[in-house]
Amino acid sequence: MSTMGNGNGSNVHPESLDPLDPFRLVAEKCKEAGSEFEITARGTNVDLAVAIPNGRQKRWRRLSRDQARSYLANPFTEVMYLGDLDACLFKDARTIEATIQLHGTGPRLERSVFDIPGIRKLDDGQLPLDEELEDVKSSDSDSGDRLRPGDDWVLDVEEAQGLSYKVELGTASERFTEFTTRLYRPGGRSSAYLARSQIRDKFSTLRLVDVDVTRHDEALQLLTRVSDALFFEIDLRFDVPLKLAAARDRVKRQRRRFVSRSDVATAGVRAPRTAYSEKPLSLYWYGRASTGVPLLEFLAYYQVLEYYFPSYGRRDILDKLRHELRDPRFEIEDDAHLSRVLMLASQAGKGFGSERDQLKATVKGCVTEGHLKEFLESDADFGEHFQGKALKSVARIDLKDRKNDLLNQVANRVYDIRCRIVHTKEDGGESAAEILLPFSKEAESLGPDVELVKFLAQKCLIAGASRLHG
Structure with missing residues (x-):
């Protein structure tokens, strides 16, 4: 085990916790997989952080006990983050999933894609990660039951000859919702609970299913290559500009506007x-x-x-020209004087x-x-x-x-x-x-x-x- 090294609180040994404490159970899973974790105590509060691999780096996730229980229900040691994106490779499920959003500002993504042919409403809520698309219940396209913001949906992407994997767009899977940085709230309720209980927290993803990659760089390259091609063609055909979303914990603090110290004391707005x-x-x-x-x-x-x-x-040349013309000795009838003016003027023109x-x-x-x-x-x-x-x-x-x-x-x-x-x-x-x-x-x-x-x-x-x- 290694720690985050933040110097806050004191380290707690997992065995000092109750055998059924979800923090201890997650720590034991980490030990079995050789993953890094940290348990610290601040007074009566105990915190758990786990390290999820991200290529040569890692992302530390600080969990509440509810989130720890969710992690135990999902094989979190089989998860790998991909680059600076809000994206995961689920090695055991051979699936890559990444959050998508619209370029720029505008309406919710769902309102932009709901008219694309092949989109379907999911009657049973979010798509389980390992669910076959053909087995998912969907509303009858002729029933007049139009999709509305907040509905769970999936977009069928036609398979291309020569590709061994499937491509899907739709509401985020239940499993990805546990690991996304979009809904991550340290120490709060589980992200899955928030996503299921509030329409505004629902989000959409791109999924590559049955991928034959296990290494970070290969998975990131595949995701980037497929998304670039797919999103460009969707934009060409349906005028919907999609992109992969950056990880929320990648976002830097908002730039602080520079204000001169001499301006700080200025009170009020003047004409x-x-x-x-x-x-x-x-x-x-x-x-x-x-x-x-x-x-x-x-x-x-x-x-x-x-x-x-x-x-x-x-400006430098114009100053020289001005000085030349102001010189009391300047003679307009003198060709040499006029030549100096012409030379300066030509330089100013260039x-x-x-x-x-x-x-x-x-x-x-x-x-x-x-x-x-x-x-x-x-x-x-x-x-x-x-x-x-x-x-x-x-x-x-x-x-x-x-x-x-x-x-x-x-x-x-x-x-x-x-x-x-x-x-x-x-x-x-x-x-x-x-x-x-x-x-x-x-x-x-x-x-x-x-x-x-x-x-x-x-x-x-x-x-x-x-x-x-x-």
Whole structure:
């Protein structure tokens, strides 16, 4: 046995518990299977946590006694979680099951799929995991008994020649309901009870039955390959955009909005005195409306910065041109003087350097090093993220780096991420880095970088604002 190592409470030996205590019985099952578990005591409260394998990693589940009894009724040592998805491989039943949901926001998934041909209502409730589809009772399709939200259902998927497994869509099976992270509530009632007793807790899954895989990577690859193909064809034929759901315990804490310390003391809402440019502000609101879609959100805020490239990218040249024209010695009849003006004007027409250079000029034109330090120090997690390796092939930001200008560090990181979103290796783009894919771990770790580029977009909008006239 090994423990979670959280340092909370004191370890309890299973044999010190009542022989019929479900915590002790689960612990004994874990010992037999060589699985990890932990029993701890906090005063008079006793807690049990078990480790469910997930490839080279594991997911710890803290159980109530009701949940422990449910685990005993199901061979939990035959269960394996799959990657970052809310998905399980049930090795003894040779079945993979994964929670599905709609892309984006919209109606309940069931309302979107209820008109797909082949869908059937299950009269006897949730589908047992090992039940043959042909033996499940269903309502007569001609009876006029339409499916309604909250009904248990199954969608027959026609078998394809050459495939040894069956594909099913429908209400989650009873067994999967015990292990899903969607309904997991540490120390609460059993998830199965909640799912059966409340319509709002019912959810739908994709099941692959009679699979010939036992290893984590093979099962995850099979699930991904089948779901990608099936969901794309369902979308083509029925306009229903499905996806596999991420594990609930994978979801990070909600990003904390950055608020300047100088803003905290400001009381109340005052009438606006400043007008902001309409077009970049529209792009900013597009970014705010894209919350939860990190790549799209990042690009929307980047476009705000991009809008100001001409202003900040040419500012140095325009200042030189202005100084040239203001020089009392400037003679309009002197060809040499006019040639200098023409040369500066031609440079201004071409912009100021590469896109990376224009981004650097924009960052330096709208934000100070002090502003950036305040932002980067506003969250304890920012330092580790911006210096870490969560994102490959992007510049890091280190406040302690005295050799590299902080403004340049920030601009380089923002531009590297932008290139990873819009360029592939084959594009021949400046970064030549691997594309940053939606729904990947890298994309889901992008939160602090989205906050950073949003902060820069806000500063650009402020710097480009004018006085509001009545």
